[in-house]
Amino acid sequence: MSIWGKFAGAVVGAYFGGPLGAVAGTVAGHYAFDRELDKEVAFTIALIALSAKMAKADGIVSPVEVDAFYRICRVPEGEQRNVARVYKLAQEDIAGFEAYARQVAEIFADRPKVCEDVLDALFYIAYADGTLNHAEEVFLRRVAENFALSEADFSRIHARHNPNVFDPFAVLGIDPNASFDAARSAWLKASRENHPDQLQARGVPVEILHLANDRMAIINSAWEMIRKEQFNKDV
Template sequence: MTIWQRLGDLICSLPGSCTLGRALDDLIETVRTMLSGSPEDRRQVAFSVSMIALSAKMAKADGVVTRDEVTAFEQLFDIPAAEHQNVARLFNLAKQDVAGFDAYARKLAGLFEPGSPVFEDIVDGLFHIAKADGMVHQDELAFLDHVASIFGIGEAAFARISSRHIVPEEGDPYLILGIDRAASNDDVKRHYRRIVAETHPDRLIARGVPAEFLAIATAKLAALNGAYDRIRRERAFA
């Protein structure tokens, strides 16, 4: 059974949820309790709910959900045609307003270990949607900053994540890679190889990111590769 089938079954098992009549908060509590006996399913479904709902609220953060943002959401998720309706139910429920996103993010933060890399994966995905209309609006950036702080992502780490998305080709490549400008060529190479390995799809799956969401890794790798290429050309090393 795919992650979408499990999520669809979960949504439609709740009274009224298939007509969007049940509060999102109730759905999250159900995720926490119904899947408590299956850590792997619990982690993957929780990540799915987190990304779908926070993506919808991210799109609503500047007041309007645009077609570009919906398209970006669809790019981020590999959704089988048969499951579009199930995912749309949750997305539409969440996008009604931005209210409550902070409490919702706190609930999701409790589903993973403190400091888990999965929180950065989520913020990366939200940035992908935020920039879909050509820029990250101030209200969207404030939304992202607040979600990141709830997840325990500090200011320096958030700046590094932001730099991968806000005009990365013009940003500081050292900030994008998260390495000091004074690092040696060998240190830069080792650091780059390590963070690329950490971004490999197999690593994402190991920390509870469903295979359907691996477009997150592709987008992140593109930014990391671009930054490394700029440093390599600047320093003229192979």
């Protein structure tokens, strides 16, 4: 079953507590508690809810960012109504975005890399209009803090999305004075952690794995630039 088939089932009959569960459960008016809700469904609802909250971070809901969300999630026409309802409810919910972020961290406590995947998608949406405004940056930093991500993690993820400056060292999370072996090791580690198979294994829905391909392209480009320009190596 696709994530959207599972999602529809979750909207109809699943409630897993906290603000995320309230949003999903309110759609159907059903509150059957299920802490073992499919992690792919949890990822999807988390992304919808936090995207909706971020869209209002600067007080203006940008159509460009909403379109970016749908580009990420690739929602089939038959499920767009359900997704739109959850998105709208999350925007209107009185719960603050940090409550959402804390619950995401709790749900994925055993898979902390998933929180990085969520933050990565949020950066993609934030930069949909080509810029990251102050309100969006504050929002993303607070989400990262609630995810227990470090400043280094935040900077590394941010570097993959900044269209104004491409810093290959920041993309790989290494110092510009790092040795060739250290740089290569960082590239291999990033390649392993961000391979589509790894994302799917930790609960990212297959429908959203296209982001992993974009991420891998950026990581490989960073390594190629460092390898050739910093170390003048062809192999």
